[in-house]
Amino acid sequence: MTRMRLRKFALPFASVALLAALASAPARAGQITLPEQASRALDEIYAGNPDDGIASAQAMEHAQPQSPLGYAIEAEARWWKIYCESCDVQWGMIDAWKGGKGPGSNAYLYLAAKVVRLANEHLASSDTAEMHLYAGMGWALQARLYGLRNDRGKTAHAGVEARKEFLRALKLDPSMADADVGLGLYNYYVDTLSPLLKFLRFFMGIPGGSKKDGIRQLENGMNHGVLLATVARFYLAKNLRTYDHQYEQALSVAEPLTKRYPRNPIFLLLVGNLNAELGRDQAADTNFRAALNAPATDTACAMRVHKIANSFLSKSQQ
Helix, strand or coil, rough: CCHHHHHHHHHHHHHHHHCCCCCCCCCCCCCCCCHHHHHHHHHHHHHHHHHHHHHHHHHHHHCCCCCCHHHHHHHHHHHHHHHHEEEEEEECEEEEEECCCCHHHHHHHHHHHHHHHHHHHHHHCCCCHHHHHHHHHHHHHHHHHHHCCCCHHHHHHHHHHHHHHHHHHHHHHCCCCCHHHHHHHHHHHHHCCCCCHHHHHHHHHHCCCCCCHHHHHHHCCCCCCCCCCCHHHHHHHHHHHHHCHHHHHHHHHHHHHHCCCCHHHHHHHHHHHHHCCHHHHHHHHHHHHHHHHHHCHHHHHHHHHHHHHHHHHHHHHH
């Protein structure tokens, strides 16, 4: 269990920067207003078409090469390809437990570093919450891949840097719900560490966190975020399952993902996993069969989805 907690301490920071979007979520005062092309690219990613999202993001990069947004969205699309290819089942839970060393990882890290660099260039001339948010995302984009690789040192460093930027964003704009998502993930995961790891965290210079605060911040981001609303929902559901075993609550958080994006196999696997934990075999079978039938342009992802879904379906038929 300690090994699991170490790895999941690494992955959170990864999640911190996930650039998901409920494109239809209304922006509140002071928050980011996404251009239509960005909303479309994010919807493509979360509909289960990351390659289409990459193409749309690259068009944004070409049109506005000095903006970090297009590069961040492209990295987000590439992350979901990496995540899917790394998914497996451990302790009865579907997740990306390890990986991140495939051919797409270098391009992903390059994009993440570029997001930080471009955001800092903007911050050098104008100190804005939006650019601190992008800088935090860029650091956290790096952290989640290092987390998947189980490189704890690099993950912790990038995660702490991300936290600093999210705090700076909220200092300038306390209403920025997307920055709350970043802090919420940090607070939740740090508070799940074992007492020994919490002790070691002090000597590593890693600030503490509160799971209660993390849940509150994730709920705020889930309901009011612009860039991170979908990620907040996905990771809150997954964390409630993994750490708190609150399967019913996790399912209520996760189900809107499959309603909005019914052909995303990753979301279908998560909901199927939760239904299976709750003993709702018929509902779980429906989710897993939908995942099997979901169109996939990524061969490695499709193979992984089929392996996992079929493993659960075979157990339910025994």
